[in-house]
Amino acid sequence: MTRLILVRHGESQVTVDRIVGGPRTCYGLSDLGREQAARLRDRWTASPEFVPDLVVASHYPRARETAEIVSPAFGDVTIVTDPGFGEHDPGPDCDGLTYDEFVEHFQPEPDAWHDDDPFGAPYPGGETVAEFHLRVGTALRALLRAHPDAATIVIFCHGGVVDAVFRQSLKTATNGVFQIATMNAAISEFELIKRNYWRLVRQNDHAHLAGLPTASPASAARPRR
Numbered sequence: 001m002t003r004l005i006l007v008r009h010g011e012s013q014v015t016v017d018r019i020v021g022g023p024r025t026c027y028g029l030s031d032l033g034r035e036q037a038a039r040l041r042d043r044w045t046a047s048p049e050f051v052p053d054l055v056v057a058s059h060y061p062r063a064r065e066t067a068e069i070v071s072p073a074f075g076d077v078t079i080v081t082d083p084g085f086g087e088h089d090p091g092p093d094c095d096g097l098t099y100d101e102f103v104e105h106f107q108p109e110p111d112a113w114h115d116d117d118p119f120g121a122p123y124p125g126g127e128t129v130a131e132f133h134l135r136v137g138t139a140l141r142a143l144l145r146a147h148p149d150a151a152t153i154v155i156f157c158h159g160g161v162v163d164a165v166f167r168q169s170l171k172t173a174t175n176g177v178f179q180i181a182t183m184n185a186a187i188s189e190f191e192l193i194k195r196n197y198w199r200l201v202r203q204n205d206h207a208h209l210a211g212l213p214t215a216s217p218a219s220a221a222r223p224r225r
Contacts, residue, residue: 001151001191001192001193002144002150002151002152002153002191002192003050003151003152003153003189003190003191004140004153004155004165004189004190004191004192005050005052005152005153005154005155005187005188005189006154006155006157006161006162006165006187006188006189006190007040007066007067007070007154007155007156007157007185007186007187007188008157008158008159008162008182008183008184008185008186008188009029009033009037009058009060009062009063009065009066009156009157009158009184009185010029010030010032010033010034010035010036010037010062010065010066010069010184010185011029011030011032011033011036011184011215011216012026012028012029012030012033012062013027013028013029013030013033013062014026014027014062015030015215016030016032016216016217016218016219017098017218017219018098018099018100018218018219019096019097019098019099020090020094020095020096020097020098020099020102020123021062021095021096022087022089022090022091022094022095022096022126023059023060023083023086023087023089023095024092024095024096025095025096026060026061026062027061028061028062028065029061029062029065029066030216031216032212032213032215032216033062033065033066033184033185034065034069035212036184036185036209036212037065037066037069037070037185038069039185039208039209039212040070040073040185040187040208041069041070041071041072041073042073042208043073043207043208044070044073044074045072045073048073050152051074051075051152052074052077052152052153052154053147053149053150053151053152053153054080054143054147054150054152054153054154055067055071055074055077055078055079055080055153055154055156056079056080056081056082056085056143056153056154056155056156057079057080057081057082057085057155057156057157058081058082058083058085058086058087058155058156058157058158058161059081059082059083059086060086060087060158063085063086063156063157063158064079064081064156066156066185067079067156070156074154079156082139082143082155084135084136084138084139084140084142084143085136085139085140085155085157085158085161086157086158086161087157087158087159087160087161088122088123088126088127088129088132088158088160089126089127089132090122090123090126090127091121091123091124091125091126091127092125093123093124093125093126094106094123094124094125094126095126102123106123106124116173116175116176116177117129118130118133118174118175129174129175130174132160132164133164133167133168133174136161136164136165136168137164137168140165140168144192159180159182162180162182162188162203163180163182165188165190166180166188166200166203167180169190169198169200170198170200180203181204182203182204183204183206183209183214184209185206185208185209186204186205186206186209187202187204187205187206188202188203188204188205189201189202189203189205
């Protein structure tokens with residue numbers, strides 16, 4: 001049986017700065033994001049739940065930084081970077097725009113993020129939902145094939161990746177129908193009982209964040225152009 005533990009990154013600085021922060025322009029965690037990650041590290045240090053056989057992080061700085069803060073709870077481990085677990089790519093035309101610039105330039109439909117069309121691109125020129133799901137699903141299956149003896153795998157990733165794994169493992173709709181809320185630095189866990197048969201163990205476990213604010217105040221966004 002494989003135990004798959006997904007950790008969403010802590011709050012990102014691009015979120016605070018109200019910037020579309022894709023893989024080209026992400027610049028790591030906010031101060032609150034680092035505190036969120038430290039809370040998870042301290043939780044697992046005080047009460048170890050497992051010994052990971054493999055620790056993976058997305059190539060986004062916010063995911064990698066979260067992994068670096070939390071991983072001392074596991075002892076001396078190597079963090080493997082896998083871009084397959086990166087967040088939905090907004091594409092080069094939108095990556096780095098402020099939210100206001102994005103609305104001004106592209107005037108997106110109000111319901112673009114809740115569209116049931118998997119071939120729609122929420123960000124013009126970016127990944128479609130179908131492309132994103134294919135990338136995440138392919139990365140997960142490649143990881144499992146490459147490490148058949150890894151009983152416990154921890155992946156530091158993104159809310160969209162948690163959503164994709166949740167929907168694929170439970171064989172639900174690719175998008176639309178319902179929403180999956182995953183807090184920053186929250187834990188989601190699945191068990192692979194047998195080939196292509198998953199069990200959801202927990203989702204959005206964020207007990208370690210008790211007492212922290214849910215988000216930082218938005219700062220003045222820095223325009224890209």
